[in-house]
Amino acid sequence: MSNEATIHQHDVHTHDDHSHHEHAHHEHKQHFLTKYVFSQDHKIISRQFLITGIFWAIIGGLMSVFFRLQLGFPEETFKVLNTFLGDWAPNGKMDPEMYYGLITIHGTVLVFFVLTAGLSGTFSNFLIPLQIGARDMASPFLNMLSYWFFAVAGLIMFVSLFTSTGPASGGWTTYPPLSALKEASMGSGIGMDLWLASMSLFVISSLLGGLNYIVTILNMRTKGMSMTRMPLTIWAFLFTAVLGVLSFPVLLSACVLLIFDRHMGTSFYLSEIYIAGKALPNVGGSPILYQHLFWFLGHPEVYIIMLPAMGMASEILSTHSRKPIFGYMAMVLSLIGITVLAFLVWAHHMFVTGMSPFLGGIFVLLTLLIAIPSAVKVFNWLTTIFRGNIRFTVPMLFALGFVSLFISGGLTGLFLGNSALDIHLHDTYFVVAHFHIVMGISAFFGMFAGVYHWFPKMYGRFMNNTLGYIHFFITFAGSYVIFWPMHYEGLAGMPRRYYDFTNWESFKQFADLNHMISIAAIIVFFAQLLFVFNYFVSIWKGKKVTTQNPWNANSLEWTTPILPGHGNWDGPIPEVHRWAYDYRDNGDGGDFIPQNVPLRDGEESH
Amino acid sequence: MSGLLLVLLVALIFVVLYQVARSSEMVARIQGEEIFDKKRNKILAFSMLVVYAAFMVGIYYCHQYMMPLMAPEAASDHGQSYDFMFEITCYVTGAIFMLTQFLLFWFSYKYQRSGDRAPYYFAHSTKLELVWTTIPAIAMAVLVAIGLKSWFTMTDMAPKGAMQIEIVGKQFNWISRYPGPDGVLGKRYFTNINDKDNLLGLDWKDQKNMDDIIVPNGELRLVKGKPVELIIGSRDVIHDVGLTHFRMKMDAVPGITTRIWFTPIITTREMQEKTGNPNFVYELSCDQMCGKGHYSMRAVVIVETQAEHNIWLKKQQSYYAQNHPEVNPPAAESTSVPVDTTKKITMK
Secondary structure, three states: OOOHHHHHHHHHHHHHHHHHHHHHHHHHOHHHHHHHHHOHHHHHHHHHHHHHHHHHHHHHHHHHHHHHHEEEEEEEOOOHHHHHHHHHHHHHOOHHHHHHHHHHEEEEEEEEHHHHHHHHHHHOOOOOOHHOOOOOOOOHHHHHHHHHHHHHHHHHHHHHHHOOOOOOOOOOOOOOOOOOOOOOOOHHHHHHHHHHHHHHHHHHHHHHHHHHHHHHHHHHHOOOHHHHHOOHHHHHHHHHHHEEEHHHHHHHHHHHHHHHHHHOOOOOOOOOOEEEEEEEEOOOHHHHHHHHHHHHHHHHHHHHHHHHHHHHHHHHHHHHHOOOOOOHHHHHHHHHHHHHHHOHHHHHHHOOOOOOOOOHHHHHHHHHHHHHHHHHHHHHHHHHHHHEEEEOHHHHHHHHHHHHHHHHHHHHHHHHHOOHHHHHHHHEHHHHHHHHHHHHHHHHHHHHHHHHHHHHHHHOOOOOOOHHHHHHHHHHHHEEEEHHHHHHHHHOOOOOOOOOOOOOOOOHHHHHHHHHHHHHHHHHHHHHHHHHHHHHHHHHOOEEEEOOOOOOOOOOOHHOOOOOOOOOOOOOOOOOOOOOOOOOOOOOOOOOOOOOEEEEEEEOOO | HHHHHHHHHHHHHHHHHHHHHHHHHHHHHHHOOOHHHHHHHHHHHHHHHHHHOOOOOOOHHHHHHHHOOOOOOOOOOOHHHHHHHHHHHHHHHHHHHHHHHHHHHHHHHOOEEOOOOOOOOOOOOOHHHHHHHHHHHHHHHHHHHHHHHHHHHOOOOOOOOOOOEEEEEOOOOOEEOOOOOOOOOOOOHHHEEEEEOOOOOOOOHHHHOOOEEOOOOOOOOOOOOOOEEEEEEOOOOOOEEHHHHEEEEEEEEEOOOOOEEEEOOOOOOHHHHHHHOOOEEEEEEEOOOOOHHHHHHEEEEEOOOOOHHHHHHHHOHHHHHOOOOOOOHHHHHHHHHHHHHHHHHHHO
């Protein structure tokens, strides 16, 4: 029996049940509901995540436009605020309660719904089976549930915007006692309950997804796809899922305890409080406990957002430079380093909470350690494009922008991670600038790069290039214009989460600057709408993909048909013979050798 | 109406842009995709240089614009060393920033696609990787060492003889308490709090409370050259004592007492002269989200000489006396306070 036949047999064997199942589906036409709504196809689910993420990004972005109007023009009134916010902005002047509601939901939505679900939900789902050579996830059903838990979580959050006391308004971190006591703010009423319910469901969604990703990556790789032949995207998704599975349950416990404190009279987070004219009976709890629990997720969460962007940027930089990624093993090791350290640095968000300074010292050390794997990654990306043959496609520009932003935002982390410097910068605009650049915009750039790069695989069409370039240049320039000056504001001590600075002798001199930042933010927001417009128009009107492998990339997803059905490959799953980054002369005039091409005579595998 | 117009305008711009984009694709098809792509790639590669130049000019301009608006020099001894450490970190990160951003944009331009050059197959180099693992590691070690030294100094116990002032946050203002002649803050407990006559819940059974002075607007009166320890508390939710000009910050957490100490070195008046701003005032801002009025939670900090401080102290009546006019504590005692504290300083 030839080698080929053995493989084939092996293939049929392992995927036996599955492919029968598929064929059954292909034979009779699927109902719209099972094909597009309650679909178990990872590719459909990924698009559901992406489109839901886009929806939430527009909502979250629009919120930022509203509160930037307040910050940039504190003296003016805007009819548009009244139109959207109604009684929360009588006469076009936003109520402070609503301002705090908006920043809270903006943060929550962008961090969890867009950059967690929208980013890793989309691309883990889409790329894991396609790049490791599997017909679907280990459990397509759980995968579907993962999306629907997310959808319901989103729905609850959306409903909370319309409650009479407004949405949660204690900041996206929702520290108790503020978030625990309805006397403390309007947003701590029903809005906060809905926030907690929504986040709890979101945790479930994230766990279902994460477990699925891990199991799929570990067990369902095609023949020849050893761990060290996996594209870096897959490594990144694997560690993202590990981070999520280990840390999200802690957020759930924080939420559950907060629900108890709010409704069942417990005192986990409450102690010695006098509010609204009376002393509460709660003693013995600690608000710091919540912060520990929250940041035990909250910090890994930053890497849950960053790792997929890093993985995709690595893949895209390599493909469009026509060069292998530099230092593949170093990249994997640095991912491992970041993953491990991500669990050991959470308390650097708490240097000034009164936590033991000694403990603070330990966390300084561990935090700055993360700079090392991050630096390795940056230098490896730079070396990847060094002496390459760069095609400035839209995804490539976004990947380059990602590196630039990651450097800028990462370096300011060295200030904030050092407690002796953080003691002044904590909770100022310096922090706002830092995290928006490093995990907001740069993760967004990774995501945009991914969308532009894999759109042809998702829809069989290209997104419009010209609009893509416009989108890139406006967003890249705009991001720096918005966030660069904020570092200075933070250094001058300007606190974040302020509704108005006009009464402050120390901060009012930035009025003109805030004005300019707001205008830039509005322009950038509209540039994102341009992306959304491009996305949806291109689904139906975009230039058609005519070749199976439009980017001349090596990884397996480009060996599927242009528009793969459920099951991904029509025939047997290809076998893998080489690593994912063999961008070199293939001996036949081409500059790349896909993973499924057998080794040539005398060729050694990487 | 204007809202509708705006929506229409945006829609119009999108449609126009889309048509332009479509026509550029047409051009591509007419010219031949290959040639068009090549041309575009060249333009984009060059634009990376333009973006880089604009980036650097932007940074320079931003710096020039911002520097005059920044906070004046640090007004505490700790703040002075803070500024020094900040500068060092700026140099380290600035150097890495300049190098990596330059390489990123330069490589992008330099290694744009070209027909006559094959990309260099360069997948691995242990030497290089060791270099850029070790160098950041050393840089980090230096930053950590400087940082921790400074951190442990500032979080160490306050020096003996430091003035103690309690500052308590509530929605939405600060309340400060001075120890009075005995130099000791008495006990307080939250169940005693009463907005009418016991703002902080002082325990009247504790004699040390009898002479304590409470300033309900949270004004902090510090003495130039004299270490001050702030005893920080909160009545309701978490607040944060943010002292920008002293480069200090600490949360006010209900149920927990937190502390910071520092030594002010420039009086308010001196700072007014230095900045040329007669309205200059040190401000205490709440830096931890505490609800609707968070942004308005302001208190004034006044740094003055010991003599001025003594005069101010003399005028203060103890909180107990204020609220219990029938029992008048001996007024003579409060005059002796300032003398006492000066002694402590000279002894030090």
